Amino acid sequence: MAYQFAALADPTRRQVFERLAKRSLSVGELAAGLPVSRxxxxxxxxxxxxxxxxxxxxxxxxxxxxVDPRGIEAMRDYLDKFWDRALAxxxxxxxxxxx
Amino acid sequence: MAYQFAALADPTRRQVFERLAKRSLSVGELAAGLPVSRxxxxxxxxxxxxxxxxxxxxxxxxxxxxVDPRGIEAMRDYLDKFWDRALAxxxxxxxxxxx
DNA sequence: CGGAGTGGTAAGTGAAGACTTACGGTAAGT
DNA sequence: ACTTACCGTAAGTCTTCACTTACCACTCCG
Numbered sequence: 172m173a174y175q176f177a178a179l180a181d182p183t184r185r186q187v188f189e190r191l192a193k194r195s196l197s198v199g200e201l202a203a204g205l206p207v208s209r210x211x212x213x214x215x216x217x218x219x220x221x222x223x224x225x226x227x228x229x230x231x232x233x234x235x236x237x238v239d240p241r242g243i244e245a246m247r248d249y250l251d252k253f254w255d256r257a258l259a260x261x262x263x264x265x266x267x268x269x270x
Numbered sequence: 271m272a273y274q275f276a277a278l279a280d281p282t283r284r285q286v287f288e289r290l291a292k293r294s295l296s297v298g299e300l301a302a303g304l305p306v307s308r309x310x311x312x313x314x315x316x317x318x319x320x321x322x323x324x325x326x327x328x329x330x331x332x333x334x335x336x337v338d339p340r341g342i343e344a345m346r347d348y349l350d351k352f353w354d355r356a357l358a359x360x361x362x363x364x365x366x367x368x369x
Numbered sequence: 370c371g372g373a374g375t376g377g378t379a380a381g382t383g384a385a386g387a388c389t390t391a392c393g394g395t396a397a398g399t
Numbered sequence: 400a401c402t403t404a405c406c407g408t409a410a411g412t413c414t415t416c417a418c419t420t421a422c423c424a425c426t427c428c429g
Contacts, residue, residue, distance in 0.1 A: 173281060180279040181387075182272060192352045195359065198406060211388055213407055226360070232396040232405050240356040243349050250342050250349075253291045257339040260294065261325070280417075297376055310418055312377055331375050331426040 175246045178222035183207060184215045188238065191225055195237040274345045277321035282306055283314045287337065290324055294336040 179185055187201055198216065202209040216236055219225040224242035227234050278284050286300055297315065301308040315335055318324040323341035326333050 173279075173284070176275050176284075177279040180272075180276040183387080185272070185275075189352075192355050192359075195362075199404090207387085208389065209406075210390085210408080214387080217407085229396095234406065237359045237362075238352060238356040240353065240360050243353055243356055247346065247349055247353070250346055253288075253337060254339065254342055254346070256291050257337040257342055260291075260336045261339050263336075282417080298374090306417085307419065308376075309378080309420085313417080316377085328426095333376065 172245055172249055174218075174222040175224060175242050178218050178224055178242070181215070181218075183211070184219060187212065187215050188219060188224055191236055192238050195235045197230070197233040197235055199233070201236070271344055271348055273317075273321035274323060274341050277317050277323055277341070280314070280317075282310070283318060286311065286314050287318060287323060290335055290337050294334045296329070296332040296334055298332075300335070 179188065183205065186205060190196060190201060190204065198209060198212055201216075202212040205212060216225060216227070219242075220227060220236075220239075222242045223239050223245070225236050226239040227236045229235075278287065282304065285304060289295060289300060289303065297308060297311055300315075301311040304311060315324060315326070318341075319326060319335075319338075321341045322338050322344070324335050325338040326335045328334075
């Protein structure tokens with residue numbers, strides 16, 4: 172669970188993730204649209220893949236990366252655990268604030 | 271949007287957040303249950319508050335912190351933007367993998 | 370108006386991490 | 400087989416950041 176938040180904490184990595192959400196891309200294609208080198212993109216992809224936020228498959232000499240729903244689902248489940256509780260706590264705090 | 275992920279990327283900060291989800295706590299109470307000093311907790315709370323993941327109110331000489339739904343909502347909205355798309359991409363990639 | 374209990378801030382330290390260049394390794398084309 | 404295109408990894412640098420101790424400000428109570 173820890174890995175997902177850390178993976179999306181970096182701005183460059185979020186950009187990679189968001190571009191892959193539009194369509195599957197190779198490492199070279201990703202690096203072309205970003206202000207960092209290709210090896211940097213490779214390293215970011217490794218982090219995203221370990222967090223199950225992206226997955227990859229071979230495509231000839233290239234390697235295509237796509238978004239992976241598993242990492243997203245893990246984050247959604249985590250956040251949902253706190254959602255109701257947070258709403259209740261917020262209302263309660265707001266009332267105490269009115270005093 | 272960026273701040274939320276970075277805020278929850280740190281393990282100590284996630285612990286603070288999760289403990290506050292159970293009940294509102296003061297800085298001292300939080301620090302008592304964590305392996306770091308009280309100033310460290312204060313600094314973490316500042317990050318969480320800027321990300322709108324927690325909010326605070328005075329309670330006499332103390333200061334009570336609670337979870338704030340606004341930060342959580344921002345993350346949920348962000349993830350939901352990619353959810354359908356990720357599912358579709360995953361299925362598509364799985365089919366190509368079967369070849 | 371002391372003194373005790375709070376908690377935020379400053380300054381410094383050590384580790385984590387986001388980059389770079391250089392290199393090696395594999396797949397397709399001639 | 401040689402070349403070209405593609406990509407991952409290694410090693411090094413520089414910044415970011417989590418943490419500490421020391422200090423200061425505020426609130427409540429005697």
